[in-house]
Amino acid sequence: MGSSHGKARVIRKSYSEGIHFVPMLERSYELFFDLQDLTGSELIKITGGLTVAKKGSDVLDGIKNSAKTYNCEIEILSPSEMKYRWKIFNPDQDMEGVLDLMGGALFPERIIKANLDISKDHGADLRFNTKIVKWRSTGNGVSLETEKGDIIYGDTLIISSGAWLSTLLEDLNLPLFVERQVLFWFNPIKNSKIFLPENSPNHSWEYEDGRTIYVQPNFGQGVKAAIHHDGYEVHPEKINRNRLNVNEEKKLRSIMNPYIPDLDIDSIDHAVCMYTNTPDREFIIDFHPNYKNVLVISPCSGHGFKFSPVIGEIVFNLIITNKCEFNLNPFSIERLL
Ligand SMILES: Cc1cc2nc3c(=O)[nH]c(=O)nc-3n(C[C@H](O)[C@H](O)[C@H](O)COP(=O)(O)OP(=O)(O)OC[C@H]3O[C@@H](n4cnc5c(N)ncnc54)[C@H](O)[C@@H]3O)c2cc1C
DSSP: OOOSSSOEEEOOOTTOTTHHHHHHHHHHHHHHHHHHHHHOOOOEOOOOEEEETTTTHHHHHHHHHHHHHTOOOOEEEHHHHHHHHEEEEEEEEEEEEETTTTOOEHHHHHHHHHHHHHHHTTTTOOOSOOOEEEEEEETTEEEEEEEESEEEEEOOEEOOOEEEGHTTGGGGGGOEEEEEEEEEEESSSSOOOOOSSTTOOOEEEEEEEEEEEEOOOOOOSEEEEEEEEEEOOTTTTOOOOSSOHHHHHHHHHHHHHOTTEEEEEEEEEEEEEEEEOTTTOOOOOEETTEEEEEEEEOOOTTTTTGGHHHHHHHHHHHHHHHHHHSOGGOOOGGGGO
């Protein structure tokens, strides 16, 4: 019921959202590849990641800037080069493409399973469908109360409840905006081989200033596409996951069709998900301001999955060593109070 499903997630390294994310991403890539080697299951696939936007736009400048600062490999492509290289793309004449050679896909269901299996092998006590209704911190530790009335004790509490973060942190009154997001899968009607991951990258298109759609290759379930943000506010307990609203598919299709005309206009599947957004679209990685044994974690704002292993490592280091090699200032709780 959370925000980590949907068969494929985007990973990319040259990061327009801010160069402070790049060192964390470098570590994330290492950890994803380590996890993949450990499990023998395909968890990450490098396909390249193409961002297409108006030449000179902030998003393209941001990617180029982070690539320059951290020596990430990118290629800059004109509209005719993009059309020639991938026959399925139809960019506007005033657009430019930046191809991040480390862009690719993560497979979230397999990654979560791998993490659960490994943590279980290392002694974790995993409890599913166990709702926490209350928590307390005392000088000596923390306690949790489940919906069924069981009490669980521990040294440290990590609250990472996604769209339900505000529910478990009512005292902080965090300015979080939970946004409905719908993912769609489409079949190609032409050039279906080019939509395969061997032949085309992830691609995102800035169709208006600051507004994008993203599309992933066909990993076997169809071509996944969605509008990034632009959803309306929802409550995680009340969101309707079963029904589409009239315009949701139509809107995506009308934006996508001119750029990628070879996809069928009717989707074959969809999934409803939620973005939990902070006002500045940074994450939350910080101790609770009133309790030093409670850590609040939210890899949120619609771009956090690719950071999940490095954030896991950061959490471990904060709890065990109280040190972190990354600058966590952008992710402080104080900025939101
Ligand atoms: C449609 C969509 C596409 C995305 N695409 C990308 C992408 O391409 N690349 C990328 O990097 N990121 C992407 N993201 C963002 C990223 O996937 C999410 O931000 C991230 O996975 C959220 O993880 P989380 O652990 O914070 O939250 P969740 O995955 O929602 O996990 C929170 C969990 O806490 C549980 N919980 C809540 N309250 C309680 C309680 N009281 N007691 C017990 N359990 C509780 C919930 O049931 C849930 O399982 C996308 C997000 C969405 C929605």
